[in-house]
Amino acid sequence: MELSTSEQAAITSGHDFWHTEGVESAGIPSVTVTDGPHGVRMQASGGDLLAGVPATCFPPAVASASTWDPELLRRMGAALGDECRAQDVAVLLGPGVNLKRSPLGGRNFEYFSEDPILTGVLATEWVRGLQSKGVGASLKHFAVNSQETDRMRVSADVDERTLREMYLRAFHKVVTRAQPWTVMCAYNKVNGVYASEHHWLLTEVLRGEWGFEGLVVSDWGAVVDRVKAVAAGLDLTMPGPDADGDRALVAAVESGRLAPEALRRSAELVRKMIEKAGDRPAGTYDPDAHHALAREIAGRAIVLLKNDGDLLPLDGTQRIAVLGEFARTPRYQGGGSSQITPTKLDNALAEITAVAGQTTFAPGYTGTGDADESLLAEAVAVAREADVAVVFVGSVHETEGADRESIDLPAAQLALVERVAAANPNTVVVLSNGAVIATKPWDEQVPALIEGWLLGQAGGSAIADVLFGRVNPSGRLAETIPVKLADHPSYLDFPGEHGHVRYGEGLHVGYRGFDARGQEVAYPFGFGLSYTTFGYGAARATATATGIDIRVPVTNTGGRDGREVVQVYVSLPGSRVRRAPRELKAFASVPIASGDTAEAVLTVDREDLAYWDTRLGRWIVEGGEYLIEVGASSRDVRASTTVHVAGDPARVPLTTESSVGEWLADPRGAEVLGAAFASAAGDGPTAAMTVNPEMLMMLGSLPLSRMAAFPGSPLDAASLDKMVEAAN
Numbered sequence: 155m156e157l158s159t160s161e162q163a164a165i166t167s168g169h170d171f172w173h174t175e176g177v178e179s180a181g182i183p184s185v186t187v188t189d190g191p192h193g194v195r196m197q198a199s200g201g202d203l204l205a206g207v208p209a210t211c212f213p214p215a216v217a218s219a220s221t222w223d224p225e226l227l228r229r230m231g232a233a234l235g236d237e238c239r240a241q242d243v244a245v246l247l248g249p250g251v252n253l254k255r256s257p258l259g260g261r262n263f264e265y266f267s268e269d270p271i272l273t274g275v276l277a278t279e280w281v282r283g284l285q286s287k288g289v290g291a292s293l294k295h296f297a298v299n300s301q302e303t304d305r306m307r308v309s310a311d312v313d314e315r316t317l318r319e320m321y322l323r324a325f326h327k328v329v330t331r332a333q334p335w336t337v338m339c340a341y342n343k344v345n346g347v348y349a350s351e352h353h354w355l356l357t358e359v360l361r362g363e364w365g366f367e368g369l370v371v372s373d374w375g376a377v378v379d380r381v382k383a384v385a386a387g388l389d390l391t392m393p394g395p396d397a398d399g400d401r402a403l404v405a406a407v408e409s410g411r412l413a414p415e416a417l418r419r420s421a422e423l424v425r426k427m428i429e430k431a432g433d434r435p436a437g438t439y440d441p442d443a444h445h446a447l448a449r450e451i452a453g454r455a456i457v458l459l460k461n462d463g464d465l466l467p468l469d470g471t472q473r474i475a476v477l478g479e480f481a482r483t484p485r486y487q488g489g490g491s492s493q494i495t496p497t498k499l500d501n502a503l504a505e506i507t508a509v510a511g512q513t514t515f516a517p518g519y520t521g522t523g524d525a526d527e528s529l530l531a532e533a534v535a536v537a538r539e540a541d542v543a544v545v546f547v548g549s550v551h552e553t554e555g556a557d558r559e560s561i562d563l564p565a566a567q568l569a570l571v572e573r574v575a576a577a578n579p580n581t582v583v584v585l586s587n588g589a590v591i592a593t594k595p596w597d598e599q600v601p602a603l604i605e606g607w608l609l610g611q612a613g614g615s616a617i618a619d620v621l622f623g624r625v626n627p628s629g630r631l632a633e634t635i636p637v638k639l640a641d642h643p644s645y646l647d648f649p650g651e652h653g654h655v656r657y658g659e660g661l662h663v664g665y666r667g668f669d670a671r672g673q674e675v676a677y678p679f680g681f682g683l684s685y686t687t688f689g690y691g692a693a694r695a696t697a698t699a700t701g702i703d704i705r706v707p708v709t710n711t712g713g714r715d716g717r718e719v720v721q722v723y724v725s726l727p728g729s730r731v732r733r734a735p736r737e738l739k740a741f742a743s744v745p746i747a748s749g750d751t752a753e754a755v756l757t758v759d760r761e762d763l764a765y766w767d768t769r770l771g772r773w774i775v776e777g778g779e780y781l782i783e784v785g786a787s788s789r790d791v792r793a794s795t796t797v798h799v800a801g802d803p804a805r806v807p808l809t810t811e812s813s814v815g816e817w818l819a820d821p822r823g824a825e826v827l828g829a830a831f832a833s834a835a836g837d838g839p840t841a842a843m844t845v846n847p848e849m850l851m852m853l854g855s856l857p858l859s860r861m862a863a864f865p866g867s868p869l870d871a872a873s874l875d876k877m878v879e880a881a882n
Contacts, residue, residue, distance in 0.1 A: 155180045159414070162421035163403040166384065168394025171374075172197060174428060175394060185431045186241075187292070187371075187392070191215065191248020191264060191280075192230075192487070192610060193494030194237045204493050209237055210444040210611065211487055211494035215250065216588050217455035217607040219266035219632035220682075222719045223743040224279040226451055231283025231291075233444050238289040239437030245290040245336055245427070247491075249277045251324040252299045252340075254589070254633050255663055256644040260302035260557040263488040263588030263608050267632035268664025268679065269738050270320055271762060274327030281332040288434030290335025290427065293328050295373055297321055297355060298657075299340035302557045303649035306375070309343035312657035317344075318766040318773075320663050326364055335368045335427055339388060341376045350377045356387030369423035374491075381406040385413070389420035441497045445612055449500075452609040452616030454717075457629035458683040459593070462601035465580055467623030467685060468542060470510045475536045476503050477574060478546030478567070478584075479517040485586040486613050490554025500614035502546065502584070509622050514540065518570040523550040525566035534573045543578040544621065545571055548586035548606070557649055561592045561639050568596060575599040584617060593676050594637045605631070623685060628717035628743065630682035630787070634665045637676050643667025665788045666734035680721050680738070680787035686712030686748065690792035695782045697799050701760040706784050706793050707753050710746040717745045720754040723783040723791070724763065729776060731765055736783055739763070754784075763799065769806045777801020808881045810874045814861060815854030823881045827858075830877060831868055 157165065161177050169175040169184050176184035189195040194209040212218070212230055221227070238246050250264045251273050259265070266273040281291040298310035298321045312321065328334060337360060340349040349355060350372050360366045369389040377383045377391045380399035391399060406412035458466070468474065481503040487494060507513045518533035520526050537543040547567035552558065563571070575581045575596075582602040585591055586609075597603050604627075609616055619625040636642050643666075647658040662670050665679035691707035708718050720743075723736035740756040763780070764773040780799050785791040808816065808823045817823040853861065858877075862869040869877075 157421055159404050159407050159417065160400065162417050163400040165424050166389060166403070166417070166420045167380075167391040167396040167399055170395070171203070171393040174390070174424065182425055182428055183432070185244035185428050187245040187247060188243050189248075189491045190234065190246040191250055191492060192218070193492070194234060194241055194243060194246060195492065195494055196241045196243065198495070204491075206493070206495040207241065208495050208497045209241070210441065210448055211496040212448045213452045213455050213610040213613070214263045214487055214492070214588065214608050215266045216263040217609050218451055219272065219276055220457055220605075220607065220629040221451060221454040221743065222272070222630050222632070222741055223454060224275055226454060227276045228279035228283035229447065230451060231280040232286055233283075233439070233447055235284045235287025235289045236437050236439040237444070238284075239287060239434055240439050242436070243289065244431035244434075245292055246284060247292045247294065247338065249280045249291065250294050251277045251328060252295055253321060253324070253663060255300035255657070256648040257561050257590035257633070257636070257639070257642060258558045258648060259300055259589060260552055261488070261490070261554050263552050264492055264554075268634065269632070270323035271327075271738050272632055272741065274324035275741075277324060278328045278331045281328055281334050285332070285335065287437070288431075290368075290431065291332075292336040292338045292371060293325060293334040294338035295340035296325060296337050296360070296370075297340060297349060298344050299342055299349075301649045301655065302555055304653065305555075306341045307343070307653060308650060309346050309654045310657065311345055311654055313660060315766045315768055316657060316660045319661060322359070329360070329364045329366050333367055335430065336371045336390075337366065337368065338371050338373055339376055341373050348376075348378055350388050351379065351382040351386045353386040361387065369420070369427055381412050384416050384420055389423045445498060448610050449612035449616050449619070452613045453619045453625040455607060455609060455629050456616060456620045456627050457605040457631055457681075458620070458627040459605050459677055459681070460597060460601065460603040461683055465542070465582065465602045466621065468510070468621050470622055472510070472541035473512040473514075473539070474506065474510045475533075475540035475543040475578070476506055476513055476515045476546070477518045477533045477537060477543060478570060479519055479521055479523075480546040480548060480586045481506075481544070482515065482517065483521060484614055485548055485608060486610055487608050488552040488554070488588045492554070496611035499611050502614040502617045505615045505618035506544070506621065509618060518545070519566040523564050523566060525569065530566075530570060530573060533570060534577050537574040537578040537581070540578060542580045542582065543574050544582045544584060545574050546584050546586065547571060549588060549591060552588035558589060561590055561636075563591060563596070571596055572599065582621070590633055590635050592638060593635060597676070605629070623714075626685045626714050626716045627682065628684060628719065630680050630719045631677060632679070634668055634675050634679045635677040636668070637674055641668070641673055641675070661732065662734060666737065669735040669788065675789075678787045678789040680719070680785075681790070682719070682787075684712075684716045684718070686710055686714040686716040688716070688718045688746070688786070690784065693782060693784045693793035693795045695795050695797040697797050699760075701763070702758040702780070702782065702797055702799065704740065704756045704758065704782060704784065705753055707751050708744060708746060709751040710748050713748055715745070715747045717743055718786070719743050720756065721785055721787065722756050722758060723785065723788060724758060725781045725783070726776060726778050727781060728778065731776070733765070736788065738788070767804060770804060774804045775799065775802045776804075809878060810859040811857045813855050813857055817858060817881070818854075820881065826877050826881045830873065833868065
């Protein structure tokens with residue numbers, strides 16, 4: 155049934171906060187959408203938007219990304235799909251694939267990584283898992299939404315190559331490989347235009363270039379002007395109802411200010427999404443099984459940063475001092491729209507006590523993370539009497555809506571670490587944080603350090619699993635830990651001012667920037683230790699029509715079964731464009747039994763070798779001898795090889811505004827220009843300059859049109875057009 159213009163307008167805004175609008179006469183029901191991305195946050199009855207029906211709180215993306223395991227993310231997505239069906243949810247609002255541009259980002263706990271390939275691959279499998287259950291994903295926040303400061307208005311000002319290669323790449327990978335049902339536009343502006351009104355982003359790139367088939371939904375409250383938004387390619391405005399916006403759309407269509415087909419297309423996309431949602435059967439799920447999966451993911455997400463003297467794993471016979479309020483009252487998720495009411499909640503203190511017979515607890519600091527001298531003194535005394543002290547510290551709060559001000563440990567917790575380490579040489583520090591915490595110089599005082607992130611509802615048991623060796627840690631950092639905040643590539647341009655934030659580091663986001671400057675870091679991207687060791691054999695690489703295939707044997711040389719995350723970094727020495735020293739292009743999480751050797755087989759997709767050529771306005775794979783580095787982190791290369799990759803044809807047409815140097819660098823251009831110079835040899839001072847190599851070097855940056863204006867030039871305006879025609 156054809157919808158009227160007013161019905162089309164109505165269906166393109168929400169019925170309320172969490173439901174789409176239905177059209178009863180057309181048989182179109184209302185469906186439920188709700189927040190994710192690491193749990194199903196169905197609002198409970200009442201006015202509190204953040205109070206949810208109990209659901210599994212899986213590890214947030216800050217943790218799940220550290221597994222570097224796409225299959226694990228697919229299983230998590232499928233489990234979320236089951237919980238959505240059990241609660242009659244049609245679309246789960248996630249995953250978030252914005253890059254972690256700065257460690258101060260308040261919403262970093264919801265995002266995967268500082269790297270677009272790692273982000274894109276993991277998010278793709280999350281979406282595939284969720285949508286395999288007949289539930290739609292909402293890929294967010296499109297685009298360049300990497301801060302919370304002034305998030306509703308700020309303009310993210312970024313050059314096109316950086317935008318394409320860094321901030322859109324993960325979105326592109328998920329859209330083209332998984333076709334999420336919806337893409338959610340961001341609050342912010344991109345280069346001065348609101349994302350909700352950005353025709354280039356929503357229509358030209360998303361639909362035109364990438365072939366996106368679903369609908370674009372706004373972030374809640376992101377739409378400033380419904381008419382401009384629909385014209386740009388936004389389909390569903392949330393929340394609703396928006397009667398004023400509906401009337402504005404009808405009036406715009408009737409006056410000719412909005413093309414009728416634009417509104418009709420948006421309404422049809424909303425209808426198709428609702429129809430697709432109607433195909434999913436009702437479902438149930440096993441809360442205990444999902445808790446076990448959350449525990450498995452959390453255990454795999456924990457990153458062992460330091461283990462001097464093999465202090466870990468503990469054997470359960472030692473006298474253990476468990477210190478820090480976070481052991482008893484866990485930090486397991488961030489604040490804001492992703493906040494989940496868990497079905498159950500493990501804490502590390504109870505789990506450690508269940509394994510070890512002799513444990514003593516002291517909180518060390520207050521429940522709000524503040525200092526209390528008596529609590530600190532008690533903790534130090536307990537630590538002094540123990541064989542091992544396990545200290546739980548971290549950040550106090552990360553939340554949607556506010557960026558952090560520092561990456562340092564709170565003073566009360568830093569004092570606890572320093573005083574306990576001085577009292578007990580066998581000190582283990584367990585971090586709980588939704589974004590990077592600086593570890594220097596205090597980590598030099600402790601022999602063992604665990605990055606525990608925010609691990610979801612089963613994090614307490616997962617930490618115990620790793621502490622006692624039931625799980626061999628295999629997590630790897632998805633973001634660099636700097637020595638100090640001022641070292642970070644984003645430091646001078648975050649969070650901007652007066653409504654603009656300049657992405658001044660360009661392509662050099664995260665480890666790319668640290669490596670480009672040879673900057674010392676505390677712990678590099680991709681780093682993580684194990685209770686076993688791994689050796690790498692020789693790497694082999696073969697170029698194919700679709701990319702590069704890499705094979706490398708990896709041997710578990712230690713005494714425990716384990717899992718190695720094999721990482722492939724690619725560079726092109728002598729490239730004609732600026733690049734980072736190395737870029738992650740493929741990875742694999744490989745389980746290997748003690749003493750065994752496994753061949754890791756990885757593929758670098760050809761499209762991931764391409765750079766965006768701003769002159770040609772398209773992706774280009776530059777031909778040449780690529781360096782393939784295989785290792786255990788971005789700064790731990792274990793094997794390397796080279797492979798020749800054929801390039802794409804990429805000749806930039808010459809114009810009168812092309813420089814003398816550009817003409818001479820082009821074979822045909824050099825021939826044409828050389829002939830013009832030769833025909834005028836010896837005829838005046840400018841002509842004489844053309845036969846002097848040093849003078850030609852000086853003239854290299856001079857546009858040809860300006861050279862023609864020089865007195866006695868061998869070129870003139872009349873000849874330039876003929877030269878351009880001949881050269882091209």
